[in-house]
Amino acid sequence: MLSQDDSRSAKPGKRATINDVARVAEVSKKTVSRVINQSPFVREDTRERVQAAIDELGFIPDPQARGLAFRRSFLVGMIYDQPSPTYVVNMQQGILDALKGSGLELVVHPCSRNSPTLLKDIRGFVERQRLFGVIMPPSVSEDDAVIELLRELDCPYVRIASLALDEPQNMVVTNDWIGAAEAARHLADLGHRRIALVRGLASFRSSAVRGQGFIDALAERGIALTPEYDLQGAYTYESGVEAGHALLSLPQPPTAIFTLNDDMALGVMQAARERGMELPRDLSVVGFDDLPMAARVWPNLTSVRLPIREMGQMAAEKLLAPMRGVDPAKLQQPEVRPALVVRSSAASLG
Amino acid sequence: MLSQDDSRSAKPGKRATINDVARVAEVSKKTVSRVINQSPFVREDTRERVQAAIDELGFIPDPQARGLAFRRSFLVGMIYDQPSPTYVVNMQQGILDALKGSGLELVVHPCSRNSPTLLKDIRGFVERQRLFGVIMPPSVSEDDAVIELLRELDCPYVRIASLALDEPQNMVVTNDWIGAAEAARHLADLGHRRIALVRGLASFRSSAVRGQGFIDALAERGIALTPEYDLQGAYTYESGVEAGHALLSLPQPPTAIFTLNDDMALGVMQAARERGMELPRDLSVVGFDDLPMAARVWPNLTSVRLPIREMGQMAAEKLLAPMRGVDPAKLQQPEVRPALVVRSSAASLG
DNA sequence: CTGAAAGCGCTTACAG
DNA sequence: CTGAAAGCGCTTACAG
Incomplete structure (x- = not known):
């Protein structure tokens, strides 16, 4: 009988359970449970004894049993x-x-x-x-x-x-708008005035929020975004190509384009290339997302990074x-601050 | 008493359990368990009755209880x-x-x-x-x-x-070697003879396997990979830039480079650009992975795709x-077949 | 082919 | 502050 109990305390190869801990710490399993769940209703010395048993046995509560x-x-x-x-x-x-x-x-x-x-x-x-x-x-x-x-x-x-x-x-x-505003200021600071925007899918709230941040920051610099420079994209590369061609075939084409994600930025760059333009000399492009490829394409893409x-x-x-x-x-949490990662796809105007 | 039983059978708002199913199907919970676990030891009509009860109650076995x-x-x-x-x-x-x-x-x-x-x-x-x-x-x-x-x-x-x-x-x-072999044949078919290889991290088995597939397929076309054309990279963009410069500064530089992943391919392209080369006119590049960016960079990157x-x-x-x-x-499973996705980064020689 | 009992490893609800 | 009992929703081991 006793030997059976002893073998139970050893339990070779088997995980320790709450019962093992209770036996070693000489408390009820309920008390062990209280320690696991950080209940305040445990005397300090009891808690320590239980904790010691937990450590000794390498006890880890079974999440399935707890969950049940x-x-x-x-x-x-x-x-x-x-x-x-x-x-x-x-x-x-x-x-x-x-x-x-x-x-x-x-x-x-x-x-x-x-x-x-x-x-x-x-x-x-x-x-x-x-x-x-x-x-x-x-x-x-x-x-x-x-x-x-x-x-x-x-x-x-x-x-x-x-x-x-x-x-x-x-x-x-x-706070996506902060990043979009930074992109606007960057392009304005580079001397651009004819600046276009390619939005994402209207069903994504980010498209409106980023767009507004961009427009507001341009306005601060005295630049108004005219409707022919404000295009609707779909957050896809293909929609970027399309928007790029649309903008670059305008009688008065923009000298800089901000797209609300990187996929569209690369699409715009593709369109510019297809039209024989050289980048960033003939067109500045800024994206949003800072995907890994932003740092790998040529010219390296300036883009807004969200953490x-x-x-x-x-x-x-x-x-x-x-x-x-x-x-x-x-809960004290830091604000989410987008940041513009400046590379070489946006250059100063002429 | 009876009303209590009735309310239990209704259980508003609560999930049905195996007990509910057992009661409705008029079997033991063990039999329900057998049906859940697809035991063959259940009479067909019993199984149907249990299944009907399961469907009626919308019973889903609790994974935590089963797991325990x-x-x-x-x-x-x-x-x-x-x-x-x-x-x-x-x-x-x-x-x-x-x-x-x-x-x-x-x-x-x-x-x-x-x-x-x-x-x-x-x-x-x-x-x-x-x-x-x-x-x-x-x-x-x-x-x-x-x-x-x-x-x-x-x-x-x-x-x-x-x-x-x-x-x-x-x-x-x-079967990565199949894809690497296809890349080799593609470059050879385009007329290239001075073809270089940039490997990945030696600690990845894929590097040796892909490299061997490439070398073997080149050999089939009578092209030997000389040691100065066989470089060790690290599967990173930066290592691609470095390898690109090393290869392109050779007295007899290669006209085509195969890198064992796309990140390094873009690095090689970057190096070529930094040296004033135009792509793919002055250098053909083929990658491995077919990342989304492969179709988005300029020129579009030819690459091996693994499913x-x-x-x-x-x-x-x-x-x-x-x-x-x-x-x-x-288990009958299809072979994993890598495939070369041909784009415009590798062009025919001169 | 089917079922009553015991158990998986925990916690809740109730006492004290 | 602590514990004995019952239960979470399933399955195993044993009968029959």
């Missing part, structure tokens, strides 16, 4: 429809930075906003996994139906977007705040 | 040290393609092979989550210590690599095979 009892898993979902791999991977990295040491894991869930099963898919994902929370970058972060669903499912979420669409505890606001990784980290920290006993609305 | 009882979760881990975001995201997408409908989810776990805590981190991740399995692209897929650890932890895994490093059920082999998404899908299917009652070693 809590009726909530230790999984954070990232739901995204972002087409840019760089954006997605950097944001994943940032979320993982914040999750490190918390015991939470990141489950990825790409989606398509125009899929007829979008809501059904997300519901299945969130409900089945009883997610701890969800983080969404644009544009799915801007989808009212998705947000409504998450509220109905009682699933905590953080939205990343260029506008404050929600309460502070559910938002990371990216994507930090944005992911900030979002995850908002999600974790309640668990850490912090009010997420009062 | 199974001592294995329903999470697939992707462990990677791949620096290319496009590669990572495409592979994630492919894994998710295969996981769809299986009830498994994808948990991402970037790592660094030269981190001193690499093995500890992976052990913690796999052990704590009791992962269903793990998928690894290069170069972590080539790490013997990691594989040994996964075996010790009894965690199923699939390795993606350019060489058969493991048993077939644990491998997706990517990354399909590779991820194939890997996940190997992991799922046992669950589906298939022998993973005998």
Whole structure:
């Protein structure tokens, strides 16, 4: 009988459980549970004894068992429809930075906003996994139906977007307009006056926000953006090529073009090349995103960088705040500051 | 008393459990469990009755409860040290393609092979989550210590690599040499004879495999790769710039350069530009990876494309095979066929 | 082919 | 501040 107990305390090859810890620390498993969950109702010396047992046994609470009892898993979902791999991977990295040491894991869930099963898919994902929370970058972060669903499912979420669409505890606001304004000032400072804008998809809020930041900053320098210099693109390379040709075939073509992402900037550069122009001599181009290729194309592309990784980290920290006993609305987080990365694709005028 | 039972059968707002299904189908929960797990030991009419109850109640088995009882979760881990975001995201997408409908989810776990805590981190991740399995692209897929650890932890895994490093059920082999050979033939067909090679990091098996495919195909055309045309790069843009300058300052510079990834190809193009060369007139360049930017730079980069998404899908299917009652070693899967995407960065000689 | 009992490793709700 | 009991929603091991 006794030998059976002894063998149980050894448990070769098997992970220690809360029962093992309780036995070694000579407390009930409930007390061990209190220590794990950082309950304040544990006497200091008891806590220390339990902690010592935890350390000795190398005990790690089983997230599945905890999740089952809590009726909530230790999984954070990232739901995204972002087409840019760089954006997605950097944001994943940032979320993982914040999750490190918390015991939470990141489950990825790409989606398509125009899929007829979008809501059904997300519901299945969130409900089945009883997610701890969800983080969404644009544009799915801007989808009212998705947000409504998450509220109905009682699933905590953080939205990343260029506008404050929600309460502070559910938002990371990216201030894209600051970056667009910097781009405008940069081009104006280089002496350009005939400056054009190529917008992204109108269904993305970032397109309006970035566009407005650009227009406002130009206006500060006394430059008005005329309608023929204000084109609608689609955030794709192809739409950049098209917009580039449209702008460069104008009777009075612009000397500089700002596109609301890098893919379109490269499209504009392609169009200029197809027309026999030399860059940046004949045309200055500035993009937005600072993709890795911005530093690799010729001429190197001047572009606005958003701190994507930090944005992911900030979002995850908002999600974790309640668990850490912090009010997420009062969480001190740095402002998201876009920055212009100046390279050689925009040059001074003549 | 009865009314209490009735209210239980309704359970407004709460998810149906296996008990609800058992009650409605008038069987034991064990029989429901057998149906969920596709046990053959269920009479056909019983199965149908249970299935009808499952459908009626919208019952979805709780993965956490199943995982706890199974001592294995329903999470697939992707462990990677791949620096290319496009590669990572495409592979994630492919894994998710295969996981769809299986009830498994994808948990991402970037790592660094030269981190001193690499093995500890992976052990913690796999052990704590009791992962269903793990998928690894290069170069972590080539790490013997990691594989040994996964075996010790009894965690199923699939390795993606350019060489058969493991048993077939644990491998997706990517045949990179085929793509490199195609690049060689393409350049030879364009009339080039002075053709140089810029390799990647020697610690990546792909570098040797791709290099050999290139050399062999050149040899078939009667072209020998001389040592001064065979340079070691590091898979980075900067190393491409450096190799480009080294090759182009040779007394007898090459007329074409094949680099073992796209980042280095763009580096070589940058070097050529810095030397005042015009592309592709003065130099042909071919890359490997077919990153999105390959189609966006000027001139558009000819590059070898690996079906990354399909590779991820194939890997996940190997992991799922046992669950589906298939022998993973005998799983019929298509060969991974790299393909050369011909654009305008490689042109015919003179 | 089917089921009653015990258990996976935790937490909640209730006592004290 | 601490604990014994019951339960989270499933499966295993054992019967029959």
